[in-house]
Amino acid sequence: MNLKLHPEHLQIINNHAESTYPEECCGIMLGHMAEDSKTLITVIPTENAWNQEAVNFTVEAQSTKRRYAIAPAFMLQMQREARNRNLSIIGIYHSHPDHPAIPSEWDRLYAWPEYSYIIVSVENGKAGKLQSWSLDENHQFQLETIEHINLTILS
Template sequence: MQPIALSDSHILSMRTHAESAYPEECCGLLLGRVTGDVKNIVEVWPTENAWSAEAQENWPDQKELTEKRRYAIKPEDMLQAMKHGRDRTLDIIGIYHSHTDCPAVPSECDRALAWAEYSYIIVSVRQGCSEDVRSWSLDGEGNFQAEEIRLVEQTQIKK
């Protein structure tokens, strides 16, 4: 697994977003570049949690799947982030979201909806306070594996 490099301010941005969305899950995109064997985050791009009744239709046997337990990113938000990134020679290299009152470990729904090329950072939020931040990516068999998070100084990030 490739490590993911990001700054304290990136983590603070995700934690703040997660806490402000509580008790619902937050979500957003991670823009950056893959350099050698490291995924380098340059920007955290918060989005609205667009989980809806339409998304729920894909999981009819799980009534607990609401904005408190799931997230979705609107296609137009993805497109806007892609255009923003392209103008800065950045790519979407990951997605972040929060787990409310649960550990920062991917759920089966997270795995089923994940894309192999992305990193998935999960922020655990309990009673409105962020506790843990962990990164994951899919292996060749479609299972999540933990990714090393490397903290770097903001000045080391090439914008």
């Protein structure tokens, strides 16, 4: 799979990741899906709504430093907005503070097959390596190619 985006989108993600450090940031990506690629049109930073008490899982104590969640009501709002703009939610991004831009097992278990998942590593408050991932037919993450495109193509 190929994820097409403008460098400005990466800057928005990196700025969000740096501004929330040492917490994980998260956000929604709206765009167009094709058979072999996705084109990112809009990046929407969101609040990290992770709340251990609201989760029905038995896991070691975690916080927004190691987990992220997008509020379900906000996700529904973004689905409506995307539909009204003839777009789709094509993915989610989040940061890994002081960890590599590689999906965790938690990321894999709660990922949706259609989406791209951009992960940016933030080391000591500075955004570093950024990678995009998508699930294959065996629910395993595979690295996606990121293709930089011109803004006029997105119009």
